[in-house]
Amino acid sequence: MDTIGIVYVAYGKNAVKEATESIRTLRRYHDLPIAIIRDKVGGMDHIDCPGEGLPGRWPKVNVMRLSPFDQTLYLDADTRVRGKLDIGFRILDDGWDLVIVPSETQKQPLHHLDAPERDVTLAEIGDGLPLMLNTGVMWFRRSERMERLFGEWRREWLRFKRHDQGALLRALEKCPVKLWLLGRDYNGGEVVEHLFGKASR
């Protein structure tokens, strides 16, 4: 039987504070094991990871390698859980590799990337208008296909060492997986509130 659990990345004092609060809200709905990558958060299993590039991103693109679980729910530290999150694990059990939510803003593709990375990403994806995916809430299971995707995600992130979402889109183009989408309620809505950017302030 697969082990399941939840992983956060906490990098810096703000992120530790945010992760602590996120866990407090999570515990109202789940008593699943939790592991924290990078900085310590009281009482939780801790996994070390060196920093590189934009803070917090290198641990995120390594999260599958670092996670102790067969099925992982990754949550950004600046999320607040307002409902049960079993659905993602059920979808993984039904044979999907990755469960994720489209980004809230789609009008200007990859607007948050620096121009060189944005241009490269749009050119390599090939149609100029990808569906952007928010990596702040994602369920994934350990598998060969996901190992390949995460390996490619790391390689892509190392090209610019900045944001992770453009790197993920480039990686998915090279290593597609069985990806199931959930609606915004699960990242920036009623089930998972997302206080975007609060962990880095």
Place this chain on the structure above:
Amino acid sequence: MAKVWVRALGAVFYSEQGRKARALPGDWIQVGKHQARSWLAQGIVEIPEPHRRADVQDLDKCGVVVRGDIMPDEVCFGVIRHQLGEPSLPYEYTVIWDPSLKTSLQGIEAGLMRLGNAELFPDGDSWEALATLVSLTTIASDVGSAEEQRKTEMVVGDLRLPVYDTRLLWIRRTPATEKLIDMWASELAKGSDEQHSFLRSLYSSRIMMCTLPPGWQDKQIQWTP
């Protein structure tokens, strides 16, 4: 890799003998097929002659299934084969199109080129289908009858799912996509809701779906040279 000539529609930066070069609108550039496909998909270059464009895109493996009884005459399919019918996969790369959605040859080709990239990675997995979302906010609980919603919730476990626009689908034929289309066509024949039955069939078939944002189709038409 074989090279092809493309004509720039806007300013295009490319590499020539290791140096950065720029083509202005109207300039002809010779590039590899993969680069040509990518630029054609973005609408920044063109190959005006359909038979030469078809060579770049390997359109002999592609076709369009037009849903309904009447073949619309406002879309010129060029060299792409086409037939009337219900959803099926008669071609290696099939576009399933409901003419109630306006499209263009470029829109159809753009999706085919994304799927055609599968041949660049013969040893790995590749996208098996492309489809756009209806919107970023429409979820399964917003559409269909209570009975359809109940059926979808039983299959997937939740109705907080983005909904696909099933009027234009690009599908690479594989065992999993054959299962998807067989299931969907079977549900449609029984009168099931189009979008809910597609979600249920998609979930059960577990294909590698490349989901496109709403408005992707409109962007392709805008890029029509």
